[in-house]
Amino acid sequence: MSLGGTAMYAALDPATVPPLVRDAVAAAEQLSFELCVHPATGRLLQSLGAGVAPGGRVAEIGTGTGAGLGWLSSYADPAVEFVSIELDEARAAAAQTVFRDVSNVTVLQGDAGELYEQGPFDLLVFDGGWGTGKTGDRRVELADVVKPFGSFTIDDFAPMKQWPPHFNGEIDQGRHHWLTHPDVRATEIQVAPTMSVLVGLHTPSVVRA
Ligand SMILES: C[S@@+](CC[C@H](N)C(=O)[O-])C[C@H]1O[C@@H](n2cnc3c(N)ncnc32)[C@H](O)[C@@H]1O
Numbered sequence: 001m002s003l004g005g006t007a008m009y010a011a012l013d014p015a016t017v018p019p020l021v022r023d024a025v026a027a028a029e030q031l032s033f034e035l036c037v038h039p040a041t042g043r044l045l046q047s048l049g050a051g052v053a054p055g056g057r058v059a060e061i062g063t064g065t066g067a068g069l070g071w072l073s074s075y076a077d078p079a080v081e082f083v084s085i086e087l088d089e090a091r092a093a094a095a096q097t098v099f100r101d102v103s104n105v106t107v108l109q110g111d112a113g114e115l116y117e118q119g120p121f122d123l124l125v126f127d128g129g130w131g132t133g134k135t136g137d138r139r140v141e142l143a144d145v146v147k148p149f150g151s152f153t154i155d156d157f158a159p160m161k162q163w164p165p166h167f168n169g170e171i172d173q174g175r176h177h178w179l180t181h182p183d184v185r186a187t188e189i190q191v192a193p194t195m196s197v198l199v200g201l202h203t204p205s206v207v208r209a
Pocket residue numbers: 001002035036037061062063064065066067068069085086087088091110111112113127128129130
């Protein structure tokens with residue numbers, strides 16, 4: 001998520017933005033949805049999506065109108081399957097329209113938990129709903145949702161200034177959890193002056209032993 005992310009696209013050269021992302025941003029504008037993914041985060045997602053091997057499965061929590069999904073899927077192998085879920089009916093419907101002709105992309109309308117039940121995935125993008133513990137919400141079990149040597153992202157963090165990470169004057173328990181998880185190799189990537197994305201790789205201890 002990014003506050004004002006939708007508006008940022010107006011300043012970009014359209015040639016640098018994949019058509020599906022442009023369509024998703026236009027749909028967001030129609031719905032006055034301001035929280036499209038930050039374009040810099042989108043470019044990171046584009047690289048990660050393109051790196052998934054044919055046959056892989058990618059999931060996104062919180063579709064919005066599909067901007068992040070557009071970045072993720074635009075340069076991926078067509079044999080990679082993408083599925084994203086959005087709670088809001090109007091946004092889910094808009095995203096379904098954006099991806100109506102893209103056979104390897106599915107947009108579901110519903111709660112995050114319905115997609116977690118379909119895991120584990122090769123790449124999981126947390127961008128809404130619950131599951132990360134980021135704002136004190138319920139946290140998913142990593143092994144249930146990310147395959148061994150699969151990866152995940154959690155976006156929209158303020159760049160970390162101290163260890164342990166803090167948010168609003170307190171230890172940021174969600175971010176701390178994933179950065180210290182014994183089965184995760186994780187770091188933050190600062191994609192813009194005010195925006196970091198946590199990227200983690202699931203490295204199960206049973207495999208490392
Ligand atoms: C930051 S926006 C997503 C932005 C989008 N990924 C993009 O790339 O533009 C977060 C979205 O999560 C959705 N959301 C909130 N709670 C949810 C839940 N429990 N399950 C699924 N989606 C949820 C919100 O309706 C909102 O559209």
